[in-house]
Amino acid sequence: MRIAAVFAVIGPGIITANVDNDAGGIATYSQAGADFGYSLLWTLIPITFALILVQEMCARMGVVTGKGLSDLIRERFGVKVTFWVLLALVLANLGNTVAEFAGVAQSLEVFGISRFVSVPIAAAVVWVLVVKGSAKIVERIFLVACLFYVAYLVSGFLARPDWHEVAVGTFKPTLQLTGPALTMVVTLVGTTIAPWMQFYLQSAVVEKRITIDDYPLSRLDVVLGCIVTDVVAFFIVLACGATIFKVGGHINDAKDAAIALGPLAGKYASSLFAFGLFNASLFAASILPLSTAYYVCEAFGWESGIDKRREEAPQFYFLYTALIVVGAGMVLIPGLPLLKLMLLSQTANGVLLPFILVFMLLLAQDGRLMGQYRNGRVLSWISWATVVVLAVLTLAMIAFSLRDAFV
Amino acid sequence: MSRQTPSRPPPLPEPLLEGTFLFLSQLQGSRVFAEGKAAGRLADLLVEPTDDAYPRIRALRVLVGARGQLRRVEWADVLSCEPGRVEIQSLASLKPLNLPPDEIPLSQDVLDRQMLDTNDAKVERVNDLHLLRARGELRVAHVDVGFRGLVRRMGWQGPVDAVVRTLKPGAAYLVREQFIPWKYVKPLSSGASRVRLDLARDALADLHPADLAEILADLDRRKRAVLFRELPVEAAAEALEESEPGIQRELIKMVDAARAADMLEAMPPDAAADLLENLSQSESDSLLSQMEPREAREVEELLTYHEHTAGGMMTPDFIRLKPTLLAADALAEVRRQAETVEHLQDVFVLGAGDKLVGWVPLRALLLAHPDEPITAIMQEHPAPVQADDSPALVADLAAKYDLYSLPVEANDGRVLGVITVDDILIRVLRG
Numbered sequence: 001m002r003i004a005a006v007f008a009v010i011g012p013g014i015i016t017a018n019v020d021n022d023a024g025g026i027a028t029y030s031q032a033g034a035d036f037g038y039s040l041l042w043t044l045i046p047i048t049f050a051l052i053l054v055q056e057m058c059a060r061m062g063v064v065t066g067k068g069l070s071d072l073i074r075e076r077f078g079v080k081v082t083f084w085v086l087l088a089l090v091l092a093n094l095g096n097t098v099a100e101f102a103g104v105a106q107s108l109e110v111f112g113i114s115r116f117v118s119v120p121i122a123a124a125v126v127w128v129l130v131v132k133g134s135a136k137i138v139e140r141i142f143l144v145a146c147l148f149y150v151a152y153l154v155s156g157f158l159a160r161p162d163w164h165e166v167a168v169g170t171f172k173p174t175l176q177l178t179g180p181a182l183t184m185v186v187t188l189v190g191t192t193i194a195p196w197m198q199f200y201l202q203s204a205v206v207e208k209r210i211t212i213d214d215y216p217l218s219r220l221d222v223v224l225g226c227i228v229t230d231v232v233a234f235f236i237v238l239a240c241g242a243t244i245f246k247v248g249g250h251i252n253d254a255k256d257a258a259i260a261l262g263p264l265a266g267k268y269a270s271s272l273f274a275f276g277l278f279n280a281s282l283f284a285a286s287i288l289p290l291s292t293a294y295y296v297c298e299a300f301g302w303e304s305g306i307d308k309r310r311e312e313a314p315q316f317y318f319l320y321t322a323l324i325v326v327g328a329g330m331v332l333i334p335g336l337p338l339l340k341l342m343l344l345s346q347t348a349n350g351v352l353l354p355f356i357l358v359f360m361l362l363l364a365q366d367g368r369l370m371g372q373y374r375n376g377r378v379l380s381w382i383s384w385a386t387v388v389v390l391a392v393l394t395l396a397m398i399a400f401s402l403r404d405a406f407v
Numbered sequence: 408m409s410r411q412t413p414s415r416p417p418p419l420p421e422p423l424l425e426g427t428f429l430f431l432s433q434l435q436g437s438r439v440f441a442e443g444k445a446a447g448r449l450a451d452l453l454v455e456p457t458d459d460a461y462p463r464i465r466a467l468r469v470l471v472g473a474r475g476q477l478r479r480v481e482w483a484d485v486l487s488c489e490p491g492r493v494e495i496q497s498l499a500s501l502k503p504l505n506l507p508p509d510e511i512p513l514s515q516d517v518l519d520r521q522m523l524d525t526n527d528a529k530v531e532r533v534n535d536l537h538l539l540r541a542r543g544e545l546r547v548a549h550v551d552v553g554f555r556g557l558v559r560r561m562g563w564q565g566p567v568d569a570v571v572r573t574l575k576p577g578a579a580y581l582v583r584e585q586f587i588p589w590k591y592v593k594p595l596s597s598g599a600s601r602v603r604l605d606l607a608r609d610a611l612a613d614l615h616p617a618d619l620a621e622i623l624a625d626l627d628r629r630k631r632a633v634l635f636r637e638l639p640v641e642a643a644a645e646a647l648e649e650s651e652p653g654i655q656r657e658l659i660k661m662v663d664a665a666r667a668a669d670m671l672e673a674m675p676p677d678a679a680a681d682l683l684e685n686l687s688q689s690e691s692d693s694l695l696s697q698m699e700p701r702e703a704r705e706v707e708e709l710l711t712y713h714e715h716t717a718g719g720m721m722t723p724d725f726i727r728l729k730p731t732l733l734a735a736d737a738l739a740e741v742r743r744q745a746e747t748v749e750h751l752q753d754v755f756v757l758g759a760g761d762k763l764v765g766w767v768p769l770r771a772l773l774l775a776h777p778d779e780p781i782t783a784i785m786q787e788h789p790a791p792v793q794a795d796d797s798p799a800l801v802a803d804l805a806a807k808y809d810l811y812s813l814p815v816e817a818n819d820g821r822v823l824g825v826i827t828v829d830d831i832l833i834r835v836l837r838g
Binding site: 075206300 | 518519520521531532533534552557560561562627628629631653654656657660
C-alpha cells in the first residue's frame with residue numbers, strides 16, 4: 001500500500017527531467033562543453049535553482065487548482081493574452097519538434113541510414129504509437145533507456161579531467177561579454193528550463209490527480225528530477241570539455257559529439273552516442289507534439305485527447321499531425337544545418353522563457369486562485385528577480401550579437 | 408440581501424434599441440459616466456439567477472479611481488448601457504461592493520470558464536455571452552462557445568468576417584452560431600456553486616450515468632467537486648459506479664462520510680467493494696462504519712476476496728429460489744426479490760446449506776406452465792466457479808457456454824455470489 005502510494009505520486013518530475021534532456025538538450029550541452037570547455041559549468045548551478053523554483057511552482061499550481069497552465073492563463077487573462085502566449089509557444093514547440101527529428105536524422109546517419117528514410121519512418125511511428133494509445137507503455141522503455149546518460153558520468157571520469165580546472169569552472173563565475181558566449185548561456189537556460197516542459201509537468205501532475213496531502217512527496221519528485229537533469233547536463237558539458245575542447249575540436253555533427261564518449265566506449269563511442277541521441281529524440285517527439293496539441297485545445301475549449309475520434313476532436317488531431325508533419329518535413333529540406341537548427345530552437349526557448357514566467361508568477365501569487373498555497377513574499381521576490389535576470393540576459397545577448405555583427 | 412425598490416420607475420434610456428442583442432465582450436471595459444462626467448470603467452455584470460429562462464442583469468460592477476476599486480451599481484441606477492458608453496444616475500450610485508451569494512458575476516465566473524451544457528451533456532468553454540435588451544432591461548440569452556466568439560474576443564470579427572464572406576459566402580462560420588440557451592447552461596465556478604439550481608439539477612438527473620461520469624472526468628477538480636456535491640445521491644452513486652478508479656477515489660473523498668456511505672449503499676455491493684478497494688484501509692473502514700450494518704457486511708465480505716479473482720468480481724445479490732416451488736410461485740418470488748437485485752437474466756435454485764441445486768434462465772421460467780415444479784425446468788449449471796479462480800477463466804467459461812451469469816461456490820458447495828457478464832466485460836476491456 002505505501003509503496004503503491006509512492007509510485008502513484010512519483011513520476012511526473014522524473015519523466016519531465018528525462019524528457020528535458022532531449023535532442024536539443026544533448027546538442028546544447030555538448031556544444032557548450034566543446035566550445036567553452038569548463039568555463040560555463042558554473043551557470044548550471046543558478047540554472048538548477050531556477051529550474052527547481054519554476055517546476056515547484058508549476059507542480060504546486062497543478063496540485064492546488066487541478067488545472068493545466070494554459071487553462072489557468074485563459075481563465076485569468078482572457079482570450080487575447082492566451083492567443084499570443086500559445087502562438088509563441090506553438091512556434092517554439094515546432095522548433096523543438098524540428099530539433100527532435102533532427103536528432104533522429106543525426107543519430108541514424110551514424111549508422112549510414114539516410115535521413116530521408118529515418119525521419120519519415122520515425123514520424124509515422126510516433127504518430128501511430130500515440131494515436132493507438134501505446135505511448136504509455138513505450139514511455140517506460142524510453143525511460144529505462146535514459147540510463148544511457150550514465151555513460152556521460154563514466155566517460156567524464158575516465159577522461160581524467162583536470163579536477164582543479166573543473167572546480168574553478170564550476171564555482172568561479174566568469175562570463176565573456178561576447179555574442180556567442182551570451183547566446184550559449186541563453187541557450188543553456190532555454191534548453192534546461194524549456195517553457196513547454198512547465199506546461200507538460202503541470203498537466204502531468206493534474207492528470208495523476210495528486211492532492212495537496214500528497215504534495216510533499218510530489219515536490220520531492222520534482223526537485224530530484226531537476227537535480228538529475230542538471231547532473232546529466234553537467235557531465236555532458238564536462239565530458240565534452242575534457243575531450244573535444246581539450247584538442248581544440250569542434251562539433252559539426254553527431255560523430256563529433258560522440259568523441260566525448262570515447263574514454264568509455266572507445267571505437268563504439270559513435271554507436272553509443274547515436275543510440276542515446278535516438279532514444280532521447282524519439283522520447284521527446286512522442287510527448288512534445290501531443291502535449292502541445294492538448295494545451296492549445298484545453299485553452300480554447302476544443303475537444304482533445306487520443307480517446308476521442310477524429311471527427312470529435314478535429315482541431316486536436318490537426319494540430320498534433322501538423323506539428324509532426326511540419327517538424328519532420330523541415331528536417332528533410334536539403335542543405336539545412338541541422339545542428340545549428342537544434343541550437344537555435346533552444347535559444348528561442350530561452351528568449352520565450354521570461355515572458356511565460358511572468359504569467360506563471362502572476363498566477364502563482366494570486367491569493368484568490370492559490371489560497372494559502374500562493375507564493376510567499378520571499379519566493380515572489382526571488383522569482384521576479386529571476387525573471388529580470390533572464391530578461392537582461394536576453395537583451396544583453398541581442399545587444400552583443402548585434403555589436404559583433406556590425407563592429 | 409437587500410433588493411432595491413426603485414423610488415421611481417426605471418428610466419428608459421433614449422438610444423436603447425428594443426429587443427436587440429449584444430455581447431458581453433462589447434460591453435466590457437466601456438467607460439462609465441455619471442452626470443456627464445467620467446466615473447470609471449465597466450468591469451462586470453451581475454446576473455440574478457432565477458428559474459427565468461433569460462435571467463435579468465441585476466447590477467453592474469464598475470472599476471473606479473486610479474487604484475482600480477470595484478464598486479456596485481444597481482440596475483435601477485443605470486440610465487443607459489451601450490457598448491463603449493454606460494451612463495449611471497450619479498456618483499452616489501456607486502455603492503460599496505457586495506455580492507449576494509446567489510448572484511453570478513458573468514465576467515469573473517462564467518466568461519472563459521468551463522461550463523456544463525446540460526442539453527448536450529458536454530463540457531464547453533465560454534467564449535462570450537449573448538445578451539438581450541428588452542423593455543429597459545438587460546438579460547442573459549445565450550452562451551457563445553463558437554469559433555466566431557473567439558475571433559470576436561480577439562477583436563478581429565470585422566476583418567475575419569469580411570474575408571470569409573468574400574471567399575465563401577455561405578460558410579458555416581457565418582451562419583451557424585454555436586449558442587447554447589442559458590437555461591441549459593450550468594456554470595460551475597467556485598463562486599457560483601449554490602446557484603442555478605434546481606432547473607439544471609433536473610436536467611442533470613436525466614443524463615445517463617455514463618455521460619455524467621464522462622462529464623465529471625472532463626471537468627477540472629474544483630468544478631468536478633461542485634457538480635458532484637450537487638447531484639442527488641442516486642445519480643451521484645450511479646455516476647460514481649461508472650467512473651474510472653482514479654476519479655472514484657477523488658470523488659468519494661470530496662463528500663462527507665455520511666453522504667459517501669449513502670452513495671455506497673445505493674451502489675451494487677460488488678461495485679462498492681471495488682471502490683473501497685482503491686482507498687486506504689482507514690478510509691475504507693471509516694466509510695464502512697457509516698453504512699447500514701447489513702449492507703456493510705455484504706461489502707466487507709466481498710472485500711476479503713482479492714480484486715483479481717472470481718470472488719472479487721461477484722455480487723452477493725442474485726435471485727435465490729427454493730427447490731420446492733412451482734413455476735407460478737417462483738415468478739412471484741422473482742418479482743419480490745427483483746427490487747434489490749440488478750440482474751434478472753438467471754435465477755438460481757439453492758437447496759439446504761445454500762448449495763447449488765440448479766439454474767433457470769428467466770426465459771425458461773416465463774415460458775413454463777404455472778403448475779410445473781421448478782425442479783422440472785431447472786438445469787445443471789455448466790460452469791460454477793470457485794472464489795479464487797482467475798478472471799480470465801471466468802471470461803473463458805462465460806464465452807464458451809454463452810452465459811449471462813456464473814455462480815461462485817465455496818469449498819463446501821455454498822453459493823457465495825454470482826458474477827454477471829457486465830463485470831466480466833469491464834475486466835476484459837481494462838486488462
